[in-house]
C-alpha cells in the first residue's frame with residue numbers, strides 16, 4: 172500500500188518539512204463563508220501552482236455546475252468570491268503542485284460536508300439553528316472540581332432494542348426525554364438526569380471516516396477515532412447524511428436538549444492524527460500538517476499510521492480555530508484531547524488561553540500520553556508528568572485507575588479493591604488528585620513518583636472508560652473466583668473512592684448498570700451487541716444504580732469532596748496512619764470548602780474481610796455503610812467502628 176502511494180502521489184514523499192519555507196497566514200477567515208450576496212472561499216495551499224474550485228449540485232456524483240480558477244493572494248492563501256446565492260451547493264478544491272494534480276477535496280475547515288465527507292457544502296449556519304438556539308446557555312458551573320463526567324457514545328446510548336428511544340443511534344436520540352426501558356425505568360437523557368452527572372462526554376462526533384454513510388442499514392459500528400472533517404458532525408449520527416445542514420442542526424438540537432436539562436456537553440477531539448494520509452490536509456498542503464521521521468516516512472506517535480504536527484504554525488492555528496468554532500457555533504462546554512501527549516505544551520496552552528477568554532468555565536482534559544514514539548521532543552509534549560505546566564488543563568489519572576481495579580495491561584492484575592496490598596499509597600495519591608501532599612510517600616506510588624497536578628482540577632479520577640474492559644469485566648477477569656456479590660462490592664468500592672476523592676470525576680457510560688462488553692476490551696469496531704447499553708440491566712442491577720446515584724448526590728451535596736485548591740486539600744485532608752495495607756482512613760476536617768459537615772471520616776476496606784478499628788473521639792454519624800447511603804445518618808457510633816469486607820464508609824461529626 173505504501174509503495175502504491177509513493178508511486179501515485181510522489182508529492183507525498185518528504186525529506187523533511189522546514190517550517191520556515193512556509194508562509195504563515197494570520198487572519199481567522201480561512202474556509203468557506205456564505206452570505207446571500209456572495210460566498211467567499213479561502214484556502215491555504217502555499218506550494219500550489221494552480222487551485223481550482225468546483226461547485227456541484229450534490230455531495231457526490233454529477234458534473235460540476237461551475238469550475239473556477241482561484242487567485243493567489245497573500246501568505247499562501249488562494250481565494251475567490253462567488254457572487255449570488257449559492258447556498259447548499261457542494262464544492263471541492265483541487266490543487267496542482269510540482270506538476271501533479273491532487274485529488275479533489277474539501278478544505279480542512281469545511282463546516283458542512285456531503286455524504287461520506289468527500290465534498291464541502293456551502294451552508295447558511297443561521298438556518299441550522301434550532302428554534303430557541305439563541306437562548307441556549309451553558310448550565311451553571313462554579314468550580315472545575317464540581318464536574319462529574321459521563322463518557323458515552325452517540326450510538327451506544329440509544330441503539331439497544333430496549334432503549335425506548337425513537338431515533339436510535341442518532342444525535343436526536345440523545346435529545347429525547349422521558350424514554351423508558353421495558354420495565355418503565357428511564358433511559359437515555361432522562362437516565363442521565365436521574366443519575367445526576369454534570370457533563371456528557373461524547374466519543375468522536377465530528378465527521379470520521381470508517382462508517383459508510385451511504386450504507387447505514389448495514390449497522391456498522393465504530394468508536395470514531397479516525398478523523399476526516401474536523402469541523403463537521405458525523406453523518407451517520409444524523410437522519411440524513413446527504414444533506415450537510417441536517418447533521419449540524421441535529422447536533423445543535425442534541426446540545427440544546429442536554430443544556431435544557433442541566434447537562435453540559437464535552438466533545439472528544441482527535442487532532443493528533445487523521446484517518447490515513449489521503450486527507451484534506453495532504454491534498455492542500457502536502458506533508459505540512461504531519462510529522463515525519465528522518466527518512467521522510469510518516470512518524471506514527473498515534474499508533475494509527477500518522478501523527479499531526481501541532482507545533483507548526485498553521486496546524487496550531489487550525490486546531491485553535493476549530494475548537495473556537497465548536498465552542499461558539501455548537502455551544503460545546505469542554506474538550507477531551509485524544510493522545511494529548513502528541514500535542515506540544517505551547518499549543519495546548521494557547522488553546523486553553525483562547526478558549527478561556529471565550530468562557531472561563533470550558534473544561535479541557537486529555538490523555539497525557541502518546542500511542543507510540545514521536546519525533547516531538549519529550550520535554551515539549553503535553554504528557555501527564557508536565558500537567559502542572561499546562562494552563563487549566565487536566566489529565567487522566569491512570570495512577571488512580573490501575574491502583575483501584577488493577578493494571579490495564581495484565582488481565583489478572585488486582586487492585587486495592589480486590590485485596591492487592593501494595594497499592595495503598597497510589598490510592599492516597601489519587602485521593603489528593605495527584606497534587607503535592609505532605610503525607611504521601613511518592614516513592615511508593617506505582618506509576619508517578621512525584622505529583623503531576625498543580626491544582627486538583629488538573630486530575631481526572633476514574634476507574635474505567637471506553638478504551639478498555641468495563642469495570643465489572645476487568646474485576647471479573649482479575650478475580651475469577653469471586654462471586655457476583657463480591658464483584659459488585661468491588662465495583663461499588665471503586666466508584667465510592669472515585670466519587671469521594673478530590674479532583675474531577677469521570678464515569679464510563681453504563682458502569683452504573685454493571686455494563687459488560689462480554690470481556691472484550693478493544694471493542695472499537697465490534698457490533699452493537701457488544702457495545703450497546705443494555706437497558707434491561709437497569710432493572711436487574713437496580714441496587715447498583717441506586718448506589719451510584721446516591722454517591723453522586725453525596726458528592727454534589729458535600730463540597731468537602733470537591734475542594735478547588737491544593738492549599739485547601741493540604742489544610743483539611745489528613746490521612747490516619749494505619750498499618751493494615753488494605754485499610755485506608757482519612758479525615759476532612761473543619762467544614763472544608765464550606766461543607767455543612769464539620770468533620771468527615773472516610774474508611775476504605777479493600778480486603779474481603781470484616782474489620783474493626785478504634786474511632787477518633789466523639790460521636791460519629793454513619794452516612795455510607797458500604798451498602799446504603801443516607802446523608803441524615805444510618806446509625807451513630809463511637810469508640811469502635813465495624814467495617815464490612817470490601818466497602819467504603821463515610822462518617823461525619825458536627
Ligand code: CA
Pocket residue numbers: 287288378379380381382384399405406407
Ligand atoms: Ca463520516
